[in-house]
Amino acid sequence: GAVVSQHPSWVICKSGTSVKIECRSLDFQATTMFWYRQFPKQSLMLMATSNEGSKATYEQGVEKDKFLINHASLTLSTLTVTSAHPEDSSFYICSAHLSGRGETQYFGPGTRLLVL
Amino acid sequence: GDSVTQMEGPVTLSEEAFLTINCTYTATGYPSLFWYVQYPGEGLQLLLKATKADDKGSNKGFEATYRKETTSFHLEKGSVQVSDSAVYFCALTGWAGGTSYGKLTFGQGTILTVHP
Numbered sequence: 001g002a003v004v005s006q007h008p009s010w011v012i013c014k015s016g017t018s019v020k021i022e023c024r025s026l027d028f029q030a031t032t033m034f035w036y037r038q039f040p041k042q043s044l045m046l047m048a049t050s051n052e053g054s055k056a057t058y059e060q061g062v063e064k065d066k067f068l069i070n071h072a073s074l075t076l077s078t079l080t081v082t083s084a085h086p087e088d089s090s091f092y093i094c095s096a097h098l099s100g101r102g103e104t105q106y107f108g109p110g111t112r113l114l115v116l
Numbered sequence: 117g118d119s120v121t122q123m124e125g126p127v128t129l130s131e132e133a134f135l136t137i138n139c140t141y142t143a144t145g146y147p148s149l150f151w152y153v154q155y156p157g158e159g160l161q162l163l164l165k166a167t168k169a170d171d172k173g174s175n176k177g178f179e180a181t182y183r184k185e186t187t188s189f190h191l192e193k194g195s196v197q198v199s200d201s202a203v204y205f206c207a208l209t210g211w212a213g214g215t216s217y218g219k220l221t222f223g224q225g226t227i228l229t230v231h232p
Contacts, residue, residue, distance in 0.1 A: 106162070
């Protein structure tokens with residue numbers, strides 16, 4: 001149990017386009033989902049926290065108008081990178097948190113974004 | 117704020133060697149502590165966790181004990197295998213007012229390479 005999927009697993013796009021990444025909890029309902037960004041050989045940086053049906057809470061320094069997060073249901077959250085630029089190229093990872101499971105977060109496999 | 121400090125890597129060991137990866141933390145209240153593992157090209161997987169002082173988390177031969185007096189959660193394994201080669205992240209979730217808010221704070225990660 002506790003499987004989280006992400007789609008797509010990798011994407012290449014042109015500069016200026018927008019890219020949507022989906023994060024789904026497959027066998028449980030996630031009260032909260034998190035979005036992280038990971039640079040090569042570095043740790044995960046939390047970008048934002050989203051709760052179903054409410055606005056996402058962004059970490060300091062993360063542009064909310066650039067990284068749009070929608071958490072439409074208890075099993076789906078989406079991250080849209082708007083007007084992507086080469087510096088947005090990174091590995092984006094989501095996680096889902098279910099209260100009562102000992103504060104454990106379950107991570108998706110990640111989405112590698114390359115902006116040309 | 118909360119923080120996690122891991123020993124700097126990379127760590128290179130021969131198969132069957134003993135492994136220790138140090139982790140210390142700073143947090144208010146009573147955090148839950150985690151070790152996550154990231155295999156090459158994959159997302160993070162929960163390796164083990166401990167939710168209160170003196171708890172020992174264990175999985176796949178790895179162990180870590182929640183030491184509140186030294187604010188540490190060191191990861192150990194008695195005999196490593198080549199398949200243990202990965203990046204290991206120590207992390208914590210904090211508590212506020214008796215409620216876990218689920219936000220993970222990660223250490224910087226330690227790269228482990230095990231040679232045959």
